[in-house]
Amino acid sequence: MTDRSDCIFCRIADGAFGTDIVAENEHAVAFRDIQPQTPSHVLVVPRKHITGLRELEPEDGELTVGVLQLAREVARREGLLDGGYRVTTNDGADAGQTVFHLHFHVLGGRRLTEPLG
Ligand code: DGP
Numbered sequence: 029m030t031d032r033s034d035c036i037f038c039r040i041a042d043g044a045f046g047t048d049i050v051a052e053n054e055h056a057v058a059f060r061d062i063q064p065q066t067p068s069h070v071l072v073v074p075r076k077h078i079t080g081l082r083e084l085e086p087e088d089g090e091l092t093v094g095v096l097q098l099a100r101e102v103a104r105r106e107g108l109l110d111g112g113y114r115v116t117t118n119d120g121a122d123a124g125q126t127v128f129h130l131h132f133h134v135l136g137g138r139r140l141t142e143p144l145g
Pocket of ligand 1: 036047059060061062063071117118124125126127128
């Protein structure tokens with residue numbers, strides 16, 4: 029398990045690598061996935077280090093709303109609201125989670141017929 033100091037998404041959120049931030053709010057930042065699976069594939073991550081959905085606490089309610097609002101804002105900016113889009117998260121190794129900082133994939137730009145994320 030990672031903590032903040034060796035977490036790649038914490039470092040991106042802190043601006044460490046100069047990764048382009050697509051959108052942000054008080055609770056979350058959004059940037060493009062390095063291995064896009066769809067024409068538009070953006071990751072939305074909370075600023076707070078949480079390893080995955082299973083670690084969300086009751087006191088993270090405001091953060092959760094902030095993250096989902098940013099996902100919707102990303103979809104709007106990417107022009108996905110008319111055609112539709114998918115928001116997914118992988119929680120744990122069996123689900124395919126590879127980065128252990130909670131993140132939501134915002135996927136769109138084509139018809140989604142398969143499992144993605
Ligand atoms: P998951 O499999 O749900 O844990 O998704 C992790 C995603 O993160 C995967 O689609 C690739 C992406 N990713 C991994 N490392 C980096 C990185 O350094 N920069 C960016 N932009 N994306 C990354």
